[in-house]
Structures are given as C-alpha cells and as structure tokens.
Amino acid sequence: MSLQTETETKRSFNQIGTRPVRPDGIDKVTGRARFGADMEMPGMLHGLVLRSPHPHAKVKSIDISRAAKLAGVKAIVTRDDFKMPKDKDLVDICANIMARDKVLYDGHAVAAVAATTKAIAREALKRIKVEYEILPHVTDVDEAMKPGAPILHKGMRTGGMDTKPRKDSNVVKRYKFGHGDVEKGFKQADIVIERSFKTAATHQGYIEPHACLASIGPDGQGDLWVCTQGHYMVRNVCAGLLGLDVSQLRVTASEIGGGFGGKTTVFIEPLALALSRKANRPVKMVMSRDEVFRATGPTSSTSMDVKIGATKDGRITAAHAELRFQGGAFAGSPVSMGAMTAFACYDLKNVQSIGYDVVTNRPKQAAYRAPGAPMAAFAVESVIDELASKLGMDGLEFRILNAAGEGTKSSYGPTFGPIGLKTTLEKAKSHAHNKAKLGKNQGRGIACGFWFNFAGNTCVSLNLQLDGTIALSVGTPDIGGSRASMSLMAAEELGVPYDKVRTIVADTASLGYNDVTDGSRTTFAAGLATIEAARDAIGKMCGRAAKVWGIPADAVKWENGYAKPAGPNAGAFKPMSMAEIAAIAHKTGGPIAGHYEINADGAGVSFATHIVDSEVDPETGRVTILRYTVLQDAGKAIHPDYVEGQYQGGAVQGIGWAINEEYIYGEDGRLQNAGFLDYRIPVASDLPMIDTVILEIPNPGHPYGVRGVGETSIVPPLAAIANSVSNAAGVRLTELPMSPPKVLKAIGEHNRA
Amino acid sequence: MAKVILWGSLKKAVGGKTELELDVSDVRELLDALGERYPKLGPQLDAGVSVSIDGTMVRDNLFVAIKPDSEVYVLPRMAGG
Missing domain, CATH: 3.90.1170.50 (Aldehyde oxidase/xanthine dehydrogenase, a/b hammerhead)
Incomplete structure (x- = not known):
C-alpha cells in the first residue's frame, strides 16, 4: 500500500537533525566490529x-x-x-x-x-x-555492437526494436524515452552542439x-x-x-566494509x-x-552521443541522446536508467533518449550508486556547459533558465512534484565557492544530477524491554549509518533519549522479507517503518496506561516519553513513563512491541548541484582537485553527519571515476590492473575537504520529509570535474578517466589545431 | 479513463501508439488490461515493470489506486545501488 502520510513539515523536532555518536563507532575504530x-x-x-x-x-x-x-x-x-x-x-x-x-x-x-x-x-x-x-572475444561496447563481432549468447536477439531482428546480436535490448518532436525542436534552435563521449568501467572499490x-x-x-x-x-x-x-x-x-551497490x-x-x-x-x-x-561487478563502460539545441536567449529547444552501455557477459546494464535520467534535470518540450544494453566478455556489471546516471550526466552536462559557454551565458544561469521544477513533465515521463533542483542551483550561485578567484591553469566546473530514489519491502520490530529501553530490529544492512538514523527516528517518536534505543540488523529468520539496502531507500523506507512501529508501540502503551487508570484508551495521549491523560475530562493521573509501563507489562497484558510491515512507495526524487575547481599541469597532464562543494536536497536530514558523509563519499568516488579509475583490458581480453596499485582510487591526500550544503525540500511521501541521499551525490561529479578540467586545460575532454596521458593528448591535439 | 503512457520501446507491442486510455482503478487492473489487450507485452510485463502514478513510483503494489484523471507511466523495472 502507499502510505500517504502528510509530511509534518511544520513539526519541530527534538532529536532529528542532531548528530549523536554512531552506535557502531567504537567497535569500528577499535577493531571489534565483525566483518x-x-x-x-x-x-x-x-x-x-x-x-x-x-x-x-x-x-x-x-x-x-x-x-x-x-x-x-x-x-x-x-x-x-x-x-x-x-x-x-x-x-x-x-x-x-x-x-x-x-x-x-x-x-x-x-x-x-x-x-x-x-x-x-x-x-x-x-x-x-x-x-x-x-x-574470439570482445570487450569494447562499440566493437561488440558491430556486425561480425564475436557473439556471446547464441539466440540472443535485440529486444525493443521497431523491426524484428533476424540475426543474433550482443545488443540485448533497446530502450527509448522522451516526448515532443526533437527534429522540429532542433530546427527551432539557433545553436546545436553534438558530441560523443566514452567512459571506462569502474569498480565500486569497497575496501572489504x-x-x-x-x-x-x-x-x-x-x-x-x-x-x-x-x-x-x-x-x-x-x-x-x-x-x-x-x-x-x-x-x-x-x-x-563498503558496498555502493556492488x-x-x-x-x-x-x-x-x-x-x-x-x-x-x-x-x-x-x-x-x-x-x-x-x-565481481564493476559498472558499465559506455559510449554516448548527445545533441542539444538552444535559442540565442538560452532556451533549450531539443535534446537527444544515444547511450550504449556494456554490462559484461549477461543482460542488464543500467542503460535504461541512464537514458531515463539523462535529461531529467531539464524542462524540455522535445527530448528523446535511446539506450542500448550490450553484452561483452567482461564480468557482469553490478549496481554502482545511481546505476547508469553518472555516465549519462557526464555526457549531457558537458554539452550543457559547452552550450552555455557558446551562448556567452553563465553555466548556472543557463541551467536555472532550463531547470525542471514542480509540474515539469520529466524527460522520462512522470510529472515532478515538489523538487529542489532550482534551489540547489540558486544556492550554488550565491555560494562563496562560485565567486572565488581562480589561478593559472585552473578551471571551475559545475553540473547537476538527478536520481529517482526507491522504497520497497520493509519490516521493523520495536520491542519495549523490561527497563523501558528499546530494542529495534531492522532487516536492512547498515551501509551508511542507518542504525543511528533509525535510533533517532524511534527516539523522536517515543520521546526518549537516543541512547535508550539500540538498533540491530536482524537475521532473516527474525523478520519478514526486507528488500536490499539499495536505491537510497533505507532511511526513507526503514525509517518510515520505524516511525510507524514506534507509533504502534505507543498505541499499545497508551492502552496499558488506560487499563491501569480505568479510562478509555483514546483518553490517553503520548507526550515526551509519557502516557498522560488526554485532557481534564480524562481524569487526574500521574503520567506513566515507558519504564513504568514496561515494569508492569507482564501484569497488564504481556510484552509490548510495535511492528510495521510495508511495501513502501513515495520515495521522493532528488537533485544535486556540484561545484569543483581543478588545476591541470600542462606538462604532465595531471589533474589536481582544488576545491569541491556539494549542494543537495535531502528532504529532511535525520543525522546530518551521515547525510554529509554520503555527499562527500559520492563526490570522492566521482573524482576517482573522473580522473583515474578504469578497467584496462589487454588485447588478450584479460584484465591488466586487478589491484589497487594499478587501479587508482583517490586517497585522503589526493583530496580537498569536500564542502557540503544540505537543502531540505520535504518529500511529501515520508512522515518527516526524508528523501534518499546515498546515490544522487555521485551523479554530477563526472560532469562537474570534466567541465572544470576542460576549462582549466582550454580543451573539451570527452573521455573518462581524464588520466594524465589523455589530458596531455587532448592539450597537444588542441594546440596543434 | 486514465491516460496510460508506455515507454517508447514498447510502441510496436501495442500497435504503434504509446499513449492509451484505459478504464482501470488500480495497478492490478492496469497490468491485467495491458496483458489482455496487448499479448505481445506479456514478456515485458512478466519481466517486471515500474508504474508511475501521478509522479509516485510503484514497483509491485497491485492495489495502489488509479484515479480517472491519473497520469500513469509504465516504465522499465528499476533498481538502485
């Protein structure tokens, strides 16, 4: 069922938004945590x-x-x-x-x-x-699509085509999204830019x-x-x-020790x-x-063509993308989501995106934070940046002019409700980072990003212990601080201190089915279930107090951790604390627990804008990230430390993806760099402090307004960094990673031209 | 009659049009109606779809209501990381 709870946007919170110590913190820093x-x-x-x-x-x-x-x-x-x-x-x-x-x-x-x-x-x-x-083998997506390429699966025919294919192919399926008439839209444009892009496969890089x-x-x-x-x-x-x-x-x-979808x-x-x-x-x-x-499963490598047209005054008239993602040896690359998200940041009358899911002789890809979206955003936001530049417009102004807002028909179809994209852009415009001066060989880039966020099947049990403390069982593995967030939401509802709630991830025999912790769903869905389980327990505790007082259950209210008479007509009784109710539970009907089970819907979409400064060494091609700011809509930040951590983590993984990381296959089809020495993920010394700005445009689908935050933060970085590096190098970079050889090559070719 | 829009690649399976008008009151009726009227959609419906109803994404819930003036999109099944 859909939980159409009215968001309590005007509610003032006692604990939501605070930053208590994480319950798994000591175990993790002392080595006691069991991985x-x-x-x-x-x-x-x-x-x-x-x-x-x-x-x-x-x-x-x-x-x-x-x-x-x-x-x-x-x-x-x-x-x-x-x-x-x-x-x-x-x-x-x-x-x-x-x-x-x-x-x-x-x-x-x-x-x-x-x-x-x-x-x-x-x-x-x-x-x-x-x-x-x-x-014979094939590892490159474009090569795999060519006639005559080695075929991986006998009998595989491309789905989603207008005419029925008659030959086996490595192309699993074609996806098509959009609305309007793009050809007509391009004719209305004063300027059209068309570019091709490639991105390498990258691994989530979880340490464990x-x-x-x-x-x-x-x-x-x-x-x-x-x-x-x-x-x-x-x-x-x-x-x-x-x-x-x-x-x-x-x-x-x-x-x-890290998952990120993998x-x-x-x-x-x-x-x-x-x-x-x-x-x-x-x-x-x-x-x-x-x-x-x-x-295991890295993400797809991709090949993409993007074409966008705009009028002289900066209105986009048409946008088209063709995305080709190889997903390894089996069907299921995230190209459909790449195609759906590609233009989701913009309010477009004429838009079309086409995606091809392709198999190659590589390991089957697995999800990686906002699967498919970062690559598509890299291509689209690069062209957006170039268009703004050619039009002589500020990149932020150009995006604001064309940004999706409430009521926009999204590029993948549905009409957006309340969303925060324009707020992130406006805040970016006024942010000190956007006004800071740049030095020689330095450039600034900005980019936007979108992700759907998901909800799904979730069960929660909340048990009142004999001393009035709370044991909360969830079935969603904690990959980003969710135990702290669940404890906070339970404590907020119950009106007890955070440290009176202990949240555990229960085994599969202890709770009903829970979907995977993915899709930025856990704080939204498990949080919603936690709130409802707490409300269920509160109802039962009020019932016990009513029994003791000999009054109807609806004459009892719950306030700040106490059952109280709802009004003067209910009678004058001393409020009962959770500890007092728990102490006599065995005499008033037995143990008290709250439960909630749901296949939740209503996860709100989320947007971000990133600003990044980089410096390019013109002699070596090395890129250094100088400054980075993430502005993202969280709906409501339950535990701001973790929200900031998600923002920072997405940016850092994006930095690695943009400038260093890549799966390198030899002519023999074997992976050449299967280790962290040769597959270079960013370490702390490579990075500036990632500044974060949490914006809160409440999601009407959640009691507290929560939106997922775990994935959107990796959508803009590839593009933001490419725009920054392109501005610093004076030449458009269209292939990731922007490793020193590629940057040097691009500078050299540009200089020779 | 709810306006139901299918993603572009399904055009052929529904006889060349991706916008349909269907008299359905919930997701179960929607999926049943699509399967009955357009048998070629069967494999895709079996593989799973996501349904957006007035901007809210629904993955498996059969009994989410669809109003006569609802905006309904049938989209590929999605997953996150």
Whole structure:
C-alpha cells in the first residue's frame, strides 16, 4: 500500500537533525566490529575458486580427479553441482557464479574447492584440469555492437526494436524515452552542439572483499554469515540455486566494509553453501582483491552521443541522446536508467533518449550508486556547459533558465512534484565557492544530477524491554549509518533519549522479507517503518496506561516519553513513563512491541548541484582537485553527519571515476590492473575537504520529509570535474578517466589545431 | 479513463501508439488490461515493470489506486545501488 502520510513539515523536532555518536563507532575504530571474514566455526574448511584465464572459451571438460585425491580436500563443486534453475531470474546468476558450457570473461568461476587449509585448497586448484576451446572475444561496447563481432549468447536477439531482428546480436535490448518532436525542436534552435563521449568501467572499490561462512547440516538446515547489502536477497537466491526451502536457510549480515551497490548480488555464497553441503562441514570463503576486480561487478563502460539545441536567449529547444552501455557477459546494464535520467534535470518540450544494453566478455556489471546516471550526466552536462559557454551565458544561469521544477513533465515521463533542483542551483550561485578567484591553469566546473530514489519491502520490530529501553530490529544492512538514523527516528517518536534505543540488523529468520539496502531507500523506507512501529508501540502503551487508570484508551495521549491523560475530562493521573509501563507489562497484558510491515512507495526524487575547481599541469597532464562543494536536497536530514558523509563519499568516488579509475583490458581480453596499485582510487591526500550544503525540500511521501541521499551525490561529479578540467586545460575532454596521458593528448591535439 | 503512457520501446507491442486510455482503478487492473489487450507485452510485463502514478513510483503494489484523471507511466523495472 502507499502510505500517504502528510509530511509534518511544520513539526519541530527534538532529536532529528542532531548528530549523536554512531552506535557502531567504537567497535569500528577499535577493531571489534565483525566483518564478513571475521567469523569462524569449529571444523571450518577454506574454500577457493578456480577461475578462467580466458575471456571467451568453450569448457570442453573439467577433470577434478587429481585434486579430489589430495589429502585435506573435502569437497569440490563444478557446473555439475548446480542444476540450471527453472526460475528465469536465477538463470543468469547460476551461469555467472559457475560457468556452464562456456566461460564468458577472464575470472569466470569454473570450479571451487573446500579443504582443511588454504594451502591445500590452492594446491587442489592447480590439480584441476580444464580443457578449453578458445573463442574470439570482445570487450569494447562499440566493437561488440558491430556486425561480425564475436557473439556471446547464441539466440540472443535485440529486444525493443521497431523491426524484428533476424540475426543474433550482443545488443540485448533497446530502450527509448522522451516526448515532443526533437527534429522540429532542433530546427527551432539557433545553436546545436553534438558530441560523443566514452567512459571506462569502474569498480565500486569497497575496501572489504566479499566474504562468507556457510554451514549446512545433514538435516538440510543452513546458516550463512555474509557481508552483503541484502541478506534476504542472498537467502532467496541461494535457496533457489541450491534447492533449499527458504525457511531452512538463515542468513546473518555481517558489518560491511563498503558496498555502493556492488554487494547487491551473490558470487561466492552459493559456492560456499554447496561445498558445505557436500563436505558436511562449515566452509569459509574470502575473495582476494584480484578476484574482486576480475569476478565481481564493476559498472558499465559506455559510449554516448548527445545533441542539444538552444535559442540565442538560452532556451533549450531539443535534446537527444544515444547511450550504449556494456554490462559484461549477461543482460542488464543500467542503460535504461541512464537514458531515463539523462535529461531529467531539464524542462524540455522535445527530448528523446535511446539506450542500448550490450553484452561483452567482461564480468557482469553490478549496481554502482545511481546505476547508469553518472555516465549519462557526464555526457549531457558537458554539452550543457559547452552550450552555455557558446551562448556567452553563465553555466548556472543557463541551467536555472532550463531547470525542471514542480509540474515539469520529466524527460522520462512522470510529472515532478515538489523538487529542489532550482534551489540547489540558486544556492550554488550565491555560494562563496562560485565567486572565488581562480589561478593559472585552473578551471571551475559545475553540473547537476538527478536520481529517482526507491522504497520497497520493509519490516521493523520495536520491542519495549523490561527497563523501558528499546530494542529495534531492522532487516536492512547498515551501509551508511542507518542504525543511528533509525535510533533517532524511534527516539523522536517515543520521546526518549537516543541512547535508550539500540538498533540491530536482524537475521532473516527474525523478520519478514526486507528488500536490499539499495536505491537510497533505507532511511526513507526503514525509517518510515520505524516511525510507524514506534507509533504502534505507543498505541499499545497508551492502552496499558488506560487499563491501569480505568479510562478509555483514546483518553490517553503520548507526550515526551509519557502516557498522560488526554485532557481534564480524562481524569487526574500521574503520567506513566515507558519504564513504568514496561515494569508492569507482564501484569497488564504481556510484552509490548510495535511492528510495521510495508511495501513502501513515495520515495521522493532528488537533485544535486556540484561545484569543483581543478588545476591541470600542462606538462604532465595531471589533474589536481582544488576545491569541491556539494549542494543537495535531502528532504529532511535525520543525522546530518551521515547525510554529509554520503555527499562527500559520492563526490570522492566521482573524482576517482573522473580522473583515474578504469578497467584496462589487454588485447588478450584479460584484465591488466586487478589491484589497487594499478587501479587508482583517490586517497585522503589526493583530496580537498569536500564542502557540503544540505537543502531540505520535504518529500511529501515520508512522515518527516526524508528523501534518499546515498546515490544522487555521485551523479554530477563526472560532469562537474570534466567541465572544470576542460576549462582549466582550454580543451573539451570527452573521455573518462581524464588520466594524465589523455589530458596531455587532448592539450597537444588542441594546440596543434 | 486514465491516460496510460508506455515507454517508447514498447510502441510496436501495442500497435504503434504509446499513449492509451484505459478504464482501470488500480495497478492490478492496469497490468491485467495491458496483458489482455496487448499479448505481445506479456514478456515485458512478466519481466517486471515500474508504474508511475501521478509522479509516485510503484514497483509491485497491485492495489495502489488509479484515479480517472491519473497520469500513469509504465516504465522499465528499476533498481538502485
């Protein structure tokens, strides 16, 4: 159901908006926090995976006989141990976690071993003989779309085309969005700019590799401890792949050392469970960094064409984009969302965006913060910037003139409600950063970004303990401070201090199904459920007080942590605290708990504007980020530290994506830089302080006005930095990352021209 | 009659027009009506869609109301990170 709660915009909060210490803080800074690899069990085995060295090959045979004879090897699994599931949603996952008739990328799993030690497991992998028939491969999106490209999947025909394709293709599907007449719109333009762009695949770069500990007994009851963004998803997928009853597999989410979307699927978990079932022993698996790069899910690499036209007075008349995203070896690149978000910041009469989802011989992409949107924004915002410059207009003024507002028909269709884009632009215009002077070889860039935000299935239980304190159970792994935010919202509703609420992430047997922590949904959806669970408990506590006082339940109100008579007619009774109600709960009807279960809708969309200054060294091409400011609408910031952290984190990951990070494949189709030495993510010394401005345009779909904040912050950086670097270098940069060789090449070509 | 707009790639499956007028009062009726009238939409509907009703995105809830003057968009199923 849709929760159409009126936003309490005029409500004054006691605790929302404060910055208490995070409940997981001490554990994390002292090393006590238990992450995926920290769990051990008696009799535990170590699992390792044999991976393909080839980007594309038939797997003719797998001989495990020599490995199986090795002392200490307790189980080996291959494709023969995973029956292809009937559930179509699991088919690609099954073929990704363990190769079937073909390996489709460098790093694709072909076998897994469980042994008493890691050394024995490593030796066993060496003894497995795999016979491959090497096939031609393709890793570049444009090459993969060409006629004659090596075809990954026999029988794959492009969906969404106007005419039925007659040949197999690596193009999975075409998406098309927009409205109006773009051709007519371009004819109305005084100036039209058309550019092509490319972005490299990047990894989420979470510091903690994937890790899990699986145990299945002979009775079929299983337990899995795992680092994930969604343990219910892990449970359901693993149960499906292994043919288990969902209720027989209990999954507990560990602390998580970063996810950013990359931990919204499974890789080693089904293998660990299958090995455990075969060996009848617990099996622990921990990916190496090399495996994380080669065999988990980076984001798509892209190739894009964008064309925008405007009149002399700065009104955009038409906009068109064609986006081509490769999503690795299986269908599902985020190109549809790239195409939907591409022009969402603008109020356009004529707009069209087309997206092509393409498969290549790379690992299957996984979600990465606002999947698809940052790349599309890079292309669109670069052309917007160039248009403003050609028109002699300030970039912010040009954006304000064309910005989407309440009532705008969005480029992907729906009409926007109250949104904060123009506010972020106006605030950016007046921000001191926008007025600061720049030095030689320095440039300033701005860009806007949009993200949908999601809601989804959520269950929360709130238990009143004997002493009047609160145990709050949520089912959404805490990847960005959500336990603190949930505690704050429960404390606010109940009228008790923050430290009287302890929030935990419960295992899958303890609550109903919860969607993955993704889509910037948790503070919105789990927060909404927490508020409603607290209200449910309050209703019950008022009922108990009413019983004690001998008055109707509706004659009792809740105020600042106390049940009180609602008015003078209710009678004169001494208010009862939560502790007093809890102390006699066993005598007034039993334990007291509040619950709420919902498939929530109403997550409000969100916008941001970023300002960045950079300096380009004309001799080396090195880019240094000098100053960075994020202005973003949070709806309502529950815990501003975490909102700022999300803003800063998105900007920092965007900086890495823009100037350094890239998956580099050799001619042999193998990944050349599967490690943090050669895949360069930004570290603290590379970065300025990221300044943040939290704007609060309440979301009417949430009781407190919350909008998701975790993803929008990574949408503008690629474009903002490209605009900044282009201004500093004096030449338009159209390819990411803007690494020193690319910047030098662009400067050189510009100078020669 | 609610105005229902399908994303552009579905044009062929609904006979060349992406704007439809349907007499439906909730998401279940909408999806049933689309499936019955346009069988070629079946695979896409089975794969999952998102429905935007008056600007609010609905993913799975079948019983969210659609008013006669509602603006309804049928969009690809979306997910975040």
